[in-house]
Amino acid sequence: MSRAQLIEQIKLKKSFLCVGLDTDIDKIPEFLKDYPNPILEFNKRIIDATKDLCVSYKPNAAFYEAYGVKGLQSLIDTWKYLPVDTLNIIDAKRGDIGNTSDKYARAFFDEKASGMSFDAITITPYMGNDSVTPYLAYEGKWIILLALTSSVGSKDFQYLQTGDGYLYETVIQKANTWASADRIMFVVGATKSTEFTNIRKYAPDNFLLVPGVGAQGGNLEEVCRYGITKDCGLIVNASRSIIYAGNGKDFADAARAEAQNIQQQMQVELEKAGVI
Numbered sequence: 001m002s003r004a005q006l007i008e009q010i011k012l013k014k015s016f017l018c019v020g021l022d023t024d025i026d027k028i029p030e031f032l033k034d035y036p037n038p039i040l041e042f043n044k045r046i047i048d049a050t051k052d053l054c055v056s057y058k059p060n061a062a063f064y065e066a067y068g069v070k071g072l073q074s075l076i077d078t079w080k081y082l083p084v085d086t087l088n089i090i091d092a093k094r095g096d097i098g099n100t101s102d103k104y105a106r107a108f109f110d111e112k113a114s115g116m117s118f119d120a121i122t123i124t125p126y127m128g129n130d131s132v133t134p135y136l137a138y139e140g141k142w143i144i145l146l147a148l149t150s151s152v153g154s155k156d157f158q159y160l161q162t163g164d165g166y167l168y169e170t171v172i173q174k175a176n177t178w179a180s181a182d183r184i185m186f187v188v189g190a191t192k193s194t195e196f197t198n199i200r201k202y203a204p205d206n207f208l209l210v211p212g213v214g215a216q217g218g219n220l221e222e223v224c225r226y227g228i229t230k231d232c233g234l235i236v237n238a239s240r241s242i243i244y245a246g247n248g249k250d251f252a253d254a255a256r257a258e259a260q261n262i263q264q265q266m267q268v269e270l271e272k273a274g275v276i
């Protein structure tokens with residue numbers, strides 16, 4: 001999905017919501033466990049219930065890899081079920097030397113090789129340029145680099161002073177020399193909303209993937225106050241607060257209600273910022 005298509009979807013759906021598919025077998029409703037593939041069944045119903053309210057889905061690889069071959073098959077089948085008009089992100093947080101990154105890129109971008117072809121992948125930037133460029137060889141695909149994460153531990157490294165400011169600022173400035181804002185996004189946690197003004201100095205045009213609203217307590221209005229741009233420039237993820245909003249037979253309705261609640265707040269913010 002191109003930047004223009006993403007912006008078009010945001011305007012159409014009046015939403016910049018990403019639904020996180022962090023699907024945990026221990027948290028899904030009991031009745032689904034009678035199905036041959038409970039995780040896939042859960043994901044399908046969540047996708048059906050939310051696809052008109054969000055512009056993106058983000059399965060987190062850990063939740064699938066934890067179950068070996070069966071989990072990987074669930075991830076492949078989930079990818080196949082994702083709508084074509086959403087930005088489908090694999091949250092894999094990979095990062096390695098070039099020839100290894102090449103294999104990671106193949107795993108998540110090359111359908112012929114792996115059965116999956118996500119639109120974007122999350123990457124840790126720590127190993128630098130040659131660990132990132134193999135993903136950019138796949139035309140039209142996005143890389144999403146961790147910049148300032150929502151984790152408490154973000155202070156351990158991301159706030160270290162470099163000659164040019166904080167390490168996370170250096171990451172953004174440097175990575176923006178590797179590709180344009182049509183190919184690179186950055187992760188900035190919603191729990192860091194006051195930092196968005198600063199981040200926009202270095203990433204005025206990049207889309208930011210913003211996890212941390214809902215279960216982690218980030219505030220959507222504040223994120224928008226400091227981070228929204230004329231193209232929106234934000235994709236805000238919520239996982240647990242949406243997908244586990246209910247736990248009974250009507251869990252998908254509960255997920256829809258929560259997604260709708262966020263979408264309505266997003267519509268207000270898009271109008272305020274003049275995006276729609």
Ligand SMILES: O=C(O)c1cc(=O)[nH]c(=O)n1[C@@H]1O[C@H](COP(=O)(O)O)[C@@H](O)[C@H]1O
Nearest residue numbers: 060122149150151189211215216238239240
């Ligand atoms: O890259 C991410 O998506 C990510 C970065 C970050 O700084 N914080 C963060 O929570 N995430 C992911 O975003 C999702 C947040 O889930 P909830 O807290 O349940 O909404 C999880 O899949 C996390 O792995």
